[in-house]
Amino acid sequence: MLPHERIEANALLPTRPRAVDGAMTRPDCPDPDAPEPGSAQWWLERAATENRRRPRDGGLSTTKIVTAAVDLLREDGVDALTVRRVAERLDTSSASLYRHIAGRDELIALIADHVMGDIRLVRTGRGWRADAEALMHETRRVILSQPLPPAVGRGTAGYGPNTLRLVDAALELFLEAGSSPEQAAFNTTTMIQFVAGAVDIQRSVAGRGPLGASRSDGFARLLASLPAERYIALRTAGAAYVAAPTDDVFAHGVAMFLDGVASRLPAPDAE
Secondary structure, X not given: OOOOOOOOOOOOOOOOOOOOOOOOOOOOOOOOOOOOOOOHHHHHHHHHHHHHOOOOOXXXXXXXXXXXXXXXXXXXXXHHOOHHHHHHHOOOXXXXXXXXXXXXXXXXXXXXXXXXXXXXXXXXXXXHHHHHHHHHHHHHHHHHHOOOOHHHHOOOOOOOXXXXXXXXXXXXXXXXXXXXXXXXXXXXHHHHHHHHHHHHHHHOOOOEEOOEEOOOOOHXXXXXXXXXXXXXXXXHHHHHHHHOOHHHHHHHHHHHHHHHHHHOOOOOOOO
């Protein structure tokens, strides 16, 4: 597999077998025992169902459905994301889509993983730290550009093939650096949470942008109006806090995180 190659949902790990003859149950007939969309069990059962399919050449597929859904999201936003609208975009019926997905929640889980396939896994040739830094910046780039709103994207578990591809790449880097399996697992989890959290803040209306903190007009006057004996540290460093650009803040956080990882690696001559 090439470092940048996306894993298509219907090619490896993609819909839960809740049906007869490979068709999915409709959302108005829910299965109380069905796993949560995006969970590990859900992806496992999707793989079993997809492996039983015998799609016609040029026929409807999970990949086509997800691609159409992503295009719809980018053009009309998350409120427009319905099975009916995606079906219209594919010039087919909702019933046809229900043979591949059980409803909107499953579609969102598939989209959330699909966009992670845009992450390019590239080795810099400059060692584990440079590779980890590049991976963090690349993951941030992709999540920032993905069409799902932060609150929606956070609602899906990370067990799809493209998300697992990212996790595997990060674990590999930290293991190669000399971390123990447990340390590599914590490093990877911390890395992903840091990047995702930074992106969530940046994408929010109260986030930080290229010119610093948003909605900060009047900050200096606000601070000056407060009692002189309070917020002493803010009076010293507040201007720098407000002015720090988002890219610089992210790069600083990456460096601090990787400094911490490096500080816990065994000494070069340690057995």
